[in-house]
Amino acid sequence: MPNPKRTLTLNDVSEVAGVSEMTVSRVLRNRGDVSPATREKVLKAARSLGYVPNKIAGALASQRVNLVGVIIPSLSNMVFPEVLTGISEVLDGTALQPVVGVSNYLPDREETVLYEMLSWRPSGIIIAGLEHTDASRAMLAQANVPIVEIMDIDGTPVDSAVGISHRRAGRQMAEAIVAAGYRNIAFLGTQMPNDHRARKRLEGFEAELARHGLTLVERAFYSGSSALLKGREMTEAILKRNPSVDFLYYSNDMIGAGGLLYCLEAGYDVPGKIGLAGFNGVELLDGLPRKLATMDACRLEIGRRSAELISLKQTNGKAAPEVIELFPVLQPGDTIRRV
Amino acid sequence: MPNPKRTLTLNDVSEVAGVSEMTVSRVLRNRGDVSPATREKVLKAARSLGYVPNKIAGALASQRVNLVGVIIPSLSNMVFPEVLTGISEVLDGTALQPVVGVSNYLPDREETVLYEMLSWRPSGIIIAGLEHTDASRAMLAQANVPIVEIMDIDGTPVDSAVGISHRRAGRQMAEAIVAAGYRNIAFLGTQMPNDHRARKRLEGFEAELARHGLTLVERAFYSGSSALLKGREMTEAILKRNPSVDFLYYSNDMIGAGGLLYCLEAGYDVPGKIGLAGFNGVELLDGLPRKLATMDACRLEIGRRSAELISLKQTNGKAAPEVIELFPVLQPGDTIRRV
DNA sequence: GCCAGATTTGTTAGCGCTACCATATCCCAC
């Protein structure tokens, strides 16, 4: 029985196995040639002691840390967990491991989280968005590891980027809505000064409306958590206040779903009298009484591609910066009139 | 301008600042006495270089790693993100930082993730559930850091535990349902051989039914992702197959919400003819046309308390193991008949 | 049986930082 007080080192294992520390290290990392007999001996010794290697020491000695820092604004809105899934899928096939940090949509917090991450000398950084504090951008530029900025490509990345154009996404939706004949369009979104992607969608949306001589009849913003409830309440408020509204564009599917539920309950003719659309393409929508129009944000694919980029640059040494644009598909569902 | 090729070390900063490495180290960690003048000099040098300390080296030298490993089964079902929020809230007030690992409900994967985490020598481990592989339990026992097993207290923890009794939660719900006069009760849950908490709820539920001479009319399990849709589809199937069913107990709120939406659409009298209940108390329910009966799983509180335990033991040295039981409250909502 | 070449194992020197202790500098009471 090993001494439970002190934590074990390579040396403990090497003594039990009767070989040098180096040999133990080689066996445990599957590196270099070790005879099958020695390998067995070492593995048995390590197992019997319950030895867990100290990666801190290993990383310092080898100057290699197989960690990829992933910095996202939030975990609670379903979109980022899916990105993480994509990242994990790809990294699971490599020696790399994701480590997640959450910024809560706060630039200063993002800066802190980034600093913490970089202080562990990760092999790469995947970070949501293109907007960061000056200090963050400086750190990213200096870090000397592959950086991938994800979700958005409307801007200038520090290194590589994988994402969609939210401005274009907003434009496309506006186009479809106008083509379907809706004219009195309102917007309902989150009050998030730092959700640049939602902002860009709205900008694109309004720009396209303007091209058709239209302006938003109303914009309403909410803050707080329960999106479904807020969607319901605010939709009711808007439709009561402004009965001429014939389309509601939501900044995400969750509040859109709330709006949809309200409209159906209140007996509105959807999509005849009122059309609705959200954004993200969350699977939640599949279970709704009617399918909400939306656009898939390519979350899984963004995760996968960004992880692939990191993994590639990790092996092939410094590769050139790359911007990968993905193209979301408009899913008209049942809440936009078919033309 | 610093050489962009090589990453900076304490030595680089010390040379620029004209002091020893030790002094730089002290300034950057706010430890020990340093004169204000020197401190300023050092900070200026560090900032101008864009120096980011190497925690790998620091951790190895100080034998202190301010990381808390958090191992959870999934990120996608809304319950664990909230636990993480609770953990972060508490740890943000300390020097500790959470690092998340996801096991996907697979014991072997949990073992791997745990091994990886322990190899970074964290200051503590928070891990969901009481059921682990033998190897995992052995690692936890050997790790020599505070361990908190969360969510569940129906079993024997390795060290400390914070959670609720899922068996009791199941019993309580059954009691309420029977008291409300429902008799033909069906269960609808996830097909997750390793979701022990859902299993325990069902066990408690059935035990309480048995005490009243009742047995489940039907149990249906689903696998796959889209819970809302599955809830809708399976509820329809059950009610068509077995029109005598007068209550549906769901293993979580999401499929319960799907079932509720179906029942309302199909024109069932809820809760008159059919009662419904879920589990978790997710905020999604607030936006539904009718409030689904549920029980709050105390997720935020579990996160907070577990982090507090770790933080406490971290400072006060080894404290005794502790089991903290929280008590979920039944929220009858609008889908159980009032008696 | 012996040597070249392959294979397996060991030795040494740090990785970048911090603990610990030693030294230098300051400040004021007397």
Added chain:
DNA sequence: GTGGGATATGGTAGCGCTAACAAATCTGGC
């Protein structure tokens, strides 16, 4: 001014591991 306690800074060793090289051991062909 000078001693002595505080305050401020520096030197040294080593955390546990791995890269790089060195040494030892094993092949088999003649």
